[in-house]
Amino acid sequence: MKKAIWSILASASVSLILVTCQVSKKSPNDAPANVQEEMSFATPRTVDQNPSPAPLSPEQSLRTFRVPKGYRLELVASEPMISEPVALTWDGNGRMYVAQMETYMQTVDTTGEHVSASRVMLLEDTNGDGKMDKSSVFIDKLMLPRMVLCVGDELLVNETDTYDVYAYKDTNGDGKADQKRPVYKLGKKSPGNLEHQRSGLDWNLDNWIYVTVDPVRFRYVNGQLKPDTLINGSNGQWGLTHDNYGRLFFSRGGGENAGSGFQINPAYGQLEFRDAYIDSTFGAVWPIIKTPDIQGGLKRLREDSTLNHFTSGNGQSIFRGDRLPQTLVGDYLINEPVARIIRRAKVIANEGKTTLENAYQQEEFIASTDMNFRPVNTYTGPDGCLYIIDMNRGIIQEGTWTGPDSYLRPQILRLGLDQNKQRGRIYRLVYEGITPGPKPQMLTESTNKLVTYLDHPNGWWRDNAQKEVIVRADQTVVPILKQIAQGEQGNLSRKPGALGRLHALWTLEGLGAIDKEVVQNALKDQDAQVRRAAIWISEPYLKKNDTALINALAALQNDPSYDVRTQLLLSLQYSEVPQAKEIMNHILSANAGNEMLTSVKKTIEKNTEIRKFGHKLGNLDAASRKLILNGSITFKSLCATCHGGDGKGLPTQIAPPLVGNFRRMMEKKEAMIKIVLHGLTGPVEGKTYPDMMPPMGTNDDEWVASVLSYVRYDLGLSERGFGGNLSPEFLSRVIVTPEEVKKARDQTAGRTKTFTWEELEKVSQ
Known part of the structure; x- marks a missing residue:
C-alpha cells in the first residue's frame, strides 16, 4: 500500500444502466440547451x-479552481469551524455531521497521531x-473517526484501530x-496502520450497510448492526458509494485503480475486467499545478x-x-488529492459489463492550483448539489511514505508542507440558473409523508426516506x-416512476413485509x-426452493436486458431445484459469447471453490489454520490492492506478481519476512x-506471520505442486510462525532502509 492516506483508507449487483437518472417527474434542472456548452471550459488548460x-x-482558494462553464464552487464551511475533515453525513433534517482526524500527520514523523483528540462536529445552516453558520462539538476525544452514518436520531461512528461502532444521541x-451505546462490538483492535482500515458505512438500496476492506456487511436490526460474512472478501480502500440501482463503487488507490468492484455485488464474489476503462488512458490525470510531492x-x-497517473484515487460518489x-x-466522481483534481467519468453499460470513461479529453472536471487542496470525499447533498470535502493541508501521505529515506520527506521539508495543517473546507458545486433545493424535515414528519419521498428526483431524499421508514x-x-410498488398512485401526487417503484419494493423488503x-x-x-430488483429480492424464496417463483423467473430467461439475465444467474445459484439450473444453463448457452455472463459463471464456480477451501484447511493444525x-x-482486503486478488498482479502493474517469476522468492521464508518488515x-x-x-x-509478529503463511500456502509453494502435501515437514517449510518473524x-532491528532485490537474492532461506 502506499501514497496518500486517502488512496488507502482507500460488488451491489450487476451491470446497470447509469447514463441518466430516471425520475418520476420532470426535474427542476433541465439540462442546458447546449450540452457541449455544459461540458466545455472557458479557458484552455494551463499548468x-x-x-x-x-x-x-x-476566498483565495475559490479563485484557484477550474471548472466547466456554468459551474461554480461555493464555500459551505471552513476553519476555524472545522479542522482536518475527512467524512460527513446528514441527518433526516439536513444537519451535517463532520468527522475530523485532527491528529493525522501533524508532523512528518506522525508525532501524537494515535491520541484520542479528534472530534465529530455538528454544523447547521440556519x-x-x-x-454553515452554527456549529457545536457533537462528540469529543475520539481516535481518528473514520466512518459516520445517521440512523434516525442517532449517529453511528467508527474510530480508527477498532472494529466497534457506537451510536451517539443528543437528548x-x-x-x-x-448518550452513547454500542451497536456493533467486536472488542478487539483493528490491525494495520490507519491507512489500511475500513471506510464506508454506506446504507445501500438493498438495505445492507457496506464497508471497505473487511469481508463483512451489516444489517440494522432492532438498533444493532448484524454482520454477514462476504465469502470472497470485500473491496476497496478509502471511499464507497452506490448508484440509483444499488451498484457499489469501490476504489483501490494503493493499486492506482480509480474504480473497482462495480460489476457485481460483493455478496456474490469479486469480478473485475481488465478493460473496465473504455479509454486505455483513463488512469492518466491532468492537473493544472506542478506536482512536487509525489511518493513515486x-x-x-x-x-x-504534473502528475501523470492516478496515485491516490479516493472518496468517490x-x-x-x-x-x-x-x-x-x-x-x-473520484478525487485525486495528490493531483489536486476531481475526475468525472461516464458510467457506460456494454452488453452487461460496466465501463468507465473520462468525460473530457486530457481535462479534469475540477482542478485547482491551490497546493493545499486535498479532496478526500464527495457526496450528493439534500439540496441536490455536489459536496466536496477538502482536508486542505500540506501533507496528505501517511507516515509510512514520509520516512527518512523516502522521496517525499525532502520535498515536504523544502516546501514547508508539514506546517500546513489544522484547516479544512467543505464546498458545494452549484450551476448558474439552478437554485439548490430545500432543507428536509424528515425526522419530524409522519411515516406516511416519508413514503412520498421515495419517488423524489434527488437520490439523497429517496435513500433517506427508505432508511427512516425502515428504522421506524x-x-x-x-x-x-x-400500491406504489405495483405502479399505483398510492399517496403520491401522481403515479410513481421506475425509481419510486424500486424504492417501494426495497422499503417493503426492509420492513419484512415483502410477499410473493x-x-x-x-x-x-x-x-x-425493477425486474432485476424483483429477482434480487426473491432470493429468500429461491433458497427455500420455491418452485412457483422459479417458474415465474423462467419467463425472464430471454429478457432483453443483460442486467436481468445476469441477476438471474447470480440469484438462481441459491436454489437446488433442477429447473433453476436449467434456466442458468439456458442463459449461458444462449449467450455463450457474452463476456459478462460467462464471467459471472466463473465467479460462481470460484465461490464454490472457496467454500471447499474450508475443507482443505480442515487438514491443518489449529494454529496453522488460524494463521x-x-x-x-x-x-x-489489503495486499490484493497492489498484487491482485489471485496474486498475479494488476493491469496497472503497480507491483510485482506474487506468482510466476517472483515465486522463487516464495521459497525463501526469511527473505519474505524481511520484505514485509x-x-x-x-x-x-x-x-x-x-x-x-x-x-x-508496524504490525505485530502474528499479523506478519498470518499474511505470509496465506501467501506461501495458497499462492506460493502450492502452485509448484505441493498443494496436496500436508505433512508436518512440508507445513514447517510453508507456514511462517510469529516466532520466526x-x-x-530482532536481526534487522535498527534498519531504516528498505531492502533491494539484490540484497534478498543473497538470503539463503
Whole structure:
C-alpha cells in the first residue's frame, strides 16, 4: 500500500444502466440547451509552474479552481469551524455531521497521531444561504473517526484501530451527544496502520450497510448492526458509494485503480475486467499545478512537472442530485488529492459489463492550483448539489511514505508542507440558473409523508426516506408501499416512476413485509431495473426452493436486458431445484459469447471453490489454520490492492506478481519476512515498478506471520505442486510462525532502509 492516506483508507449487483437518472417527474434542472456548452471550459488548460505552498484563505482558494462553464464552487464551511475533515453525513433534517482526524500527520514523523483528540462536529445552516453558520462539538476525544452514518436520531461512528461502532444521541437539543451505546462490538483492535482500515458505512438500496476492506456487511436490526460474512472478501480502500440501482463503487488507490468492484455485488464474489476503462488512458490525470510531492519520485511526472497517473484515487460518489445539469446525473466522481483534481467519468453499460470513461479529453472536471487542496470525499447533498470535502493541508501521505529515506520527506521539508495543517473546507458545486433545493424535515414528519419521498428526483431524499421508514418499523404504510410498488398512485401526487417503484419494493423488503405476490408483479414491470430488483429480492424464496417463483423467473430467461439475465444467474445459484439450473444453463448457452455472463459463471464456480477451501484447511493444525484464515482476510482486503486478488498482479502493474517469476522468492521464508518488515525498493527481476513496497513492520509478529503463511500456502509453494502435501515437514517449510518473524525483526532491528532485490537474492532461506 502506499501514497496518500486517502488512496488507502482507500460488488451491489450487476451491470446497470447509469447514463441518466430516471425520475418520476420532470426535474427542476433541465439540462442546458447546449450540452457541449455544459461540458466545455472557458479557458484552455494551463499548468501553474510556480505554485505557492503557503496556505490560502477560503476566498483565495475559490479563485484557484477550474471548472466547466456554468459551474461554480461555493464555500459551505471552513476553519476555524472545522479542522482536518475527512467524512460527513446528514441527518433526516439536513444537519451535517463532520468527522475530523485532527491528529493525522501533524508532523512528518506522525508525532501524537494515535491520541484520542479528534472530534465529530455538528454544523447547521440556519438562514438557508447554503453556508454553515452554527456549529457545536457533537462528540469529543475520539481516535481518528473514520466512518459516520445517521440512523434516525442517532449517529453511528467508527474510530480508527477498532472494529466497534457506537451510536451517539443528543437528548436535550444542545448540539452535543449525551448518550452513547454500542451497536456493533467486536472488542478487539483493528490491525494495520490507519491507512489500511475500513471506510464506508454506506446504507445501500438493498438495505445492507457496506464497508471497505473487511469481508463483512451489516444489517440494522432492532438498533444493532448484524454482520454477514462476504465469502470472497470485500473491496476497496478509502471511499464507497452506490448508484440509483444499488451498484457499489469501490476504489483501490494503493493499486492506482480509480474504480473497482462495480460489476457485481460483493455478496456474490469479486469480478473485475481488465478493460473496465473504455479509454486505455483513463488512469492518466491532468492537473493544472506542478506536482512536487509525489511518493513515486520523478518517474511519476510528465515533462510539464504534473502528475501523470492516478496515485491516490479516493472518496468517490455517483452524482444523484436534482439541482445540477441532468448530464451530470449518474456520472462517477473520484478525487485525486495528490493531483489536486476531481475526475468525472461516464458510467457506460456494454452488453452487461460496466465501463468507465473520462468525460473530457486530457481535462479534469475540477482542478485547482491551490497546493493545499486535498479532496478526500464527495457526496450528493439534500439540496441536490455536489459536496466536496477538502482536508486542505500540506501533507496528505501517511507516515509510512514520509520516512527518512523516502522521496517525499525532502520535498515536504523544502516546501514547508508539514506546517500546513489544522484547516479544512467543505464546498458545494452549484450551476448558474439552478437554485439548490430545500432543507428536509424528515425526522419530524409522519411515516406516511416519508413514503412520498421515495419517488423524489434527488437520490439523497429517496435513500433517506427508505432508511427512516425502515428504522421506524412502521407497518401502517405497508399497504401504500405495495400500491406504489405495483405502479399505483398510492399517496403520491401522481403515479410513481421506475425509481419510486424500486424504492417501494426495497422499503417493503426492509420492513419484512415483502410477499410473493408483490415480487411476481414486479417481475413483469416494464422497467428492467425493477425486474432485476424483483429477482434480487426473491432470493429468500429461491433458497427455500420455491418452485412457483422459479417458474415465474423462467419467463425472464430471454429478457432483453443483460442486467436481468445476469441477476438471474447470480440469484438462481441459491436454489437446488433442477429447473433453476436449467434456466442458468439456458442463459449461458444462449449467450455463450457474452463476456459478462460467462464471467459471472466463473465467479460462481470460484465461490464454490472457496467454500471447499474450508475443507482443505480442515487438514491443518489449529494454529496453522488460524494463521492462514487471518492472512487470507488481510491479503484480500489489503495486499490484493497492489498484487491482485489471485496474486498475479494488476493491469496497472503497480507491483510485482506474487506468482510466476517472483515465486522463487516464495521459497525463501526469511527473505519474505524481511520484505514485509522493511519493504522492497528498486527493480524486481529486472523490472521497475512505479513505487516501493512499503514497510509493514508496524504490525505485530502474528499479523506478519498470518499474511505470509496465506501467501506461501495458497499462492506460493502450492502452485509448484505441493498443494496436496500436508505433512508436518512440508507445513514447517510453508507456514511462517510469529516466532520466526520475531527472530527476523530482532536481526534487522535498527534498519531504516528498505531492502533491494539484490540484497534478498543473497538470503539463503
